[in-house]
Amino acid sequence: GKADDNGGEKGGEKKDNFSVAMVTDVGGVDDKSFNQSAWEGLQNFGKENGLEKGKGGYDYIQSKSDADYATNLNTLVRQDFDLVYGIGFLMQAAVEEIAQQQKDAHFAIVDAEVQQPNVASILFKEQEAAFLAGVAAALTTKTNHIGFIGGMEIPVIERFESGFLAGVKAAKPEVQVDVQYAGAFDKAEVGQSIASKMYSSGADVIFHAAGATGNGLFKEASDRKAKAPDKDFWAIGVDRDQADMGPEIVLTSALKRVDVAVQDLATKAKDGNFPGGEIVLYGLQEDGVGLAPINDKVANKADIESAVKDWIEKIKSGDVKVPGTREELKSFSVK
């Protein structure tokens, strides 16, 4: 803790190094999702600045349950890390509370908003990535039938859903989109059953924003593709490029560059520009979201790419404002 005897020594280190650490939620740093991405960002930051993993450099703690967030955040503060990240909206309350207690420490939270002078909130415009995914999906579908699988009905996923639907609508209004929530982020079998239902009822592209539940989607798509290689069963990944989940079936992925954001924010803080009390939004403009490369096996890959490029320009320029809620989606139109 603060009073422990090697505190002075660490104080010394502090002058040389800017140390950063993060607390993951129960997923851990190999969750193939935002925890992993955040950790990659920290590692990159560490490499860039010649830091070592561990105290005084960069490190992480994995939580075992929701109750552990506060303990872990506190532990990192007590180890005198200069900036402590809470990864995921689940950590919002814990960060908020500890920030008030540890006024000298600096925090950042990903995917949630905490209004404290010593906390920077990192939010993403997921809807923009999802919008692009929607465009790609709409231009790929031959059946004019698409699916969306959500994990749980929480604001982040609603942003994915709204953006995706807006993208589809913008590119090809006549396409029908089935939306279904699995109710969990860790139920691959539910994901698979939903995907199966959607493919069976005629969808040929499905986008998921459902964490490990989405693994069921890739499984279903791969199975179907293996059985009927000349038919289309596309899946769109989320958060990172999920092309590794099935080279035959992953159309693209809606990227959420937590790594970019984490690294960027750490750099800002190191340079003395810590955006305490602010919300730092990462969208297309900031390279915080994007679309992964389109699968080579799509016939009209070039068309899709150019369409996507157009829309990116429009979004970046502010011509198009992508809806982030269902409410906004209702009033969304391209013209």
Place this chain on the structure above:
Amino acid sequence: MSLMDILMIVVPSTLLWAAPLVFTALGGIFSERSGVVNIGLEGLMVIGAFSAIVFNLTFADTFGEATPWIAVLFAMVTGALFSVLHAVASITFRADHTVSGVAINLLATGLTLFLVKLIYDKGETGIISQPFSKIDIPVLKDIPFIGKILFQNTYWTSFVAIIAAVIVWYIIYKTPFGLRLRSVGEHPMAADTMGINVTKMRYLGVIISGAFGGIGGAVYAQAITSNFSHATISGQGFMALAAMIFGKWHPLGALGAGLFFGFAQSISIIGSSLPFLKEIPSVYLLIAPYVLTILALTGFIGRADAPKAVGTHYIKGTR
């Protein structure tokens, strides 16, 4: 959506869900029929899932398409080995069966995740390249109507599960082994006086349950999740336990219960697409399988009697 469409979605999905539950519940039957409570089914599935995924990742290149099947066999062996712990504790060391089962669950989760860290230096494994795949069953798929519903877009493992249930029924009700196993679970002292080695039968019961639990986990992981993480097996073992009790400790009953659970889950998934269910809040669909199970139990299944001596220790010379 036409009825045919609905059936074509619901039936394969029911079968998909049911298979791991049925395998594991069958395992539970062996153990409990021999008189040993097995609440450790969850842990046995964890072990099975873990072993199958590790095997699959390691040997996919060697065995090619046969990999998932060999991985199931491997998981069967590891499950059986792991269950020896439960057998030793609850039979030889006279541990409370439930406590030992809880320990098995805790140990399985802890150990497998520890090993994943140790082997891969990661929190969860990568995706396997040779999972169980959807297939159309040759010949049968062409049966009019039924073929489309039952034998297309499905998994071999689902049919293996059904066949396994029938075989287990045969073993438990038609063979000397089954008779002895049941006698040990009903009245161990009677069995002892008839020269049956109670300890041996109970060890066998538990070890076979471990083998089946391992299969259940392996099937689940290779047909559904394709990797192993802390979330791969999260409650399926308890659902299998419920299926076993629901099925009244009878192999065909467990099969029925597993199919029922699968069916209820499928309905909760497809429900949102059915015209008459579309409007209701999704929470009702999400809880439907569980509510239906409770209603079914209360309404027409009613009380189920466990094997009489289940959970007790047989110590020679006491009653």
Place this chain on the structure above:
Amino acid sequence: MEYVIEMLNIRKEFGNFVANDNITLQLKKGEIHALLGENGAGKSTLMNVLFGLYQPDGGEIRVKGTPVKISNPNVANDLGIGMVHQHFMLVDTFTVTENIILGREITSAGKIDLKKAEQEVRQISERYGLSVDPQAKISDISVGMQQRVEILKTLYRGAEILIFDEPTAVLTPQEIKELIQIMKTLIKEGKSIILITHKLKEIMEVADRCTVIRKGKGIGTVNVSETNPNELASLMVGREVVFKTEKVEATPKHDVLEVKDLTVKDARGVTVVNGLNLTVRAGEIVGIAGIDGNGQSELIEAITGLRKAESGSIKVNGKELINLSPRTITESGVGHIPQDRHKHGLVLNFPIGENMVLQNYYQKPYSKNGVLNFHKIYEQAKKLIREFDVRTPSEYTLARALSGGNQQKAIIGREVDRDPDLLIAAQPTRGLDVGAIEFIHKRLIEQRDKGKAVLLVSFELDEIMNVSDRIAVIYEGKIVAIVNPKETDEQELGLLMAGSNRKEAGAHV
């Protein structure tokens, strides 16, 4: 003389307790050899040693002169030793055939050949006159039938020597007769039998010789033809025993229990008490005689509130009690010594002390404002243990650890001490030795003499005749006759119980 079995100087210890101390028992070929001793004397232990369930700590066993080591029941079976256990070793959910072939299944291609097995069972059954249905489920057949299945099990395994551990304790008089017939047939077929029983009459009737043990020690072997029941009893107990319980003439007063047109269904929904009428007066003991399964259990369960009655009336001291809760009925002055002491009578995992207040723990002085007063509870327990001679290390000992006889004494103490106006005693002496039986009979008569009404249900005609002031014969759920014990005999009762009416029965006398 050729002995088929010789158990020489057998010793068996349980921890520090010596259950068998130097006991010798020699069984001749073709004889029925009785083994007699008080509850806890060590009879079952000795037989379990012979059957390979226990390993002796000393002594030697010889079969046909050859020393053997019987390490498990399989070895015993191979040596031709079969045992009919005191507590039946049958799997309730199995059929007769399944129980019999268990462990020695007949198979064809890995599958149990039930057809063939059933045939074989039927054959043996016919040969020894056992008439058992091979396809019946154990839970569906009577106790007597279950016992025959036990016998069949041993015969199926080719037993030459049969051990019967208290076979008659659970049987009706008719069944006992049939069993004795069966034993005689077995002897004729060349078998030898060791018979454990507390009933001296039976020993006198069938046994050739009798070995007596007391407190784990062998007392000796006598030829039955050269002895009499009194000698046997005093050998066993170590003192003189009175058989005919002394009692003065009853002076019955007002009606305490009035049962009118009572109809009760059993667990399977069959009407087993069918318009039954019965009155028990203060100061008398009414014994209910009947063959097991004629509605006795259901009658008692209905009176005590443990089973719902369909219709009719049950009054105690004029108060209608039908279908009230057991608690209300207990509080209205009904005491109940239940038939199954382990199932109903005791919470085996409670200390004996807490069992002593099982019905009145909530009353003063055992509790106040919902809080138990353990001091008072154990004081009461100590008193009852002393008064009723319950042999237990202490009042804190778990009820489970007591012998059957002592458990029964504890229950009787508890029920009698509550001083109920109506005391129902269901088979209060089942499985107890003559000393304990004597004690319990005295207590019942004592209650009667205090002006209480006592309803006694028993399958032992001796007991019924000995203790009751009036005998009510129950048949198919009705009281078919009320007889005076002084004016009847076992034969008449037996016929009444079998459904013949009074006149016919009387005609035989």
Place this chain on the structure above:
Amino acid sequence: MSKRLTNILTPIIAVLLGILVGTIIMLASGYDPAAAYIALWNGAFGDIYYIGEVIRQFTPYILAGLAVAFAFRVGLFNIGVEGQFIVGWTAAVWVGVAFELPRIIHLPLAILAAMIAGALWAYIPGLLKARFRVHEVIVTIMMNYIALHVTNYIIRNVLASKSGDKTDLVKETASLRSELLQSMTDYSRLHWGIILAIICCFIMWFLLEKTTRGFELRAVGFNQHAAQYAGMNVNRNIILSMLISGAFAGLAGAMEGLGTFGYAAVKGGFTGVGFEGIAIALLGANTALGVFFSAILFGILKVGSLNMPLEAGVPNELVNIIIALIVFFVASSYIIRVFLERFSKKGVK
């Protein structure tokens, strides 16, 4: 060796054996056990903050353990503590955010709401068991899932504020948090709930061991037939035991809702507290005192282990293995007793 000494020694030996095997596993897999245990120790006791966190952690463990143990003593296996815990948590927060009341009413009301919610959730399996003899194990498993989905729905659609997946913090007047306790423990989340948990231990002990009601409950637990014979209402006692068990579980939920977290959030899956409760109860031999101590042990191991990867580079899954081994050895205490007896006999000779 006296029976008493054996009874005390047995669990201690079980714990030591668990640690011993854990050490062997670490050595075999190339980790440094000494460093791991020091990290564990520091993570649990290295700072007054961590002591506060340990207590905070085991507070709901005590209650969840009591919930499981109480039902066990009446012969029921309540796997549904997890679900009752979740509904208790939600109910407490509901009352905590929805009303404006003075503390003296608000806090008790919120706590009561949690207990009632947990009790009602347990009432259903209790009732079905009593009335229809439906196996409580299945029903409670199913009720867990129903609790999860229903509370998520309520939180999302009824309780959640603007953000949509989480309620506001409960009002100050309904909070178990304490400035005093926090300042004593350097900002740990220690709250007054620990007092309630200790009181509940006492209540469980007193109720079961000292009252007529406890007499009935225990009798029903051991022998329903004898209980019925003795004039006790078996069904009522079954239901009652589930109600009390559920109330304990609900109260455990209030510890999280009014103390540790101060809010309720949509949950992606089970919290695990209810399932830990099973292990805690069994480890504590289903007695109040036993549950108390085993909950403390669990709390220490859980909180301490968080520090292991950071300080010693040892995966904290290892602690789960050790916990499992301890439960395993406690379950097998028969064999430990046999060894102790042999050992002491030899000592005498």
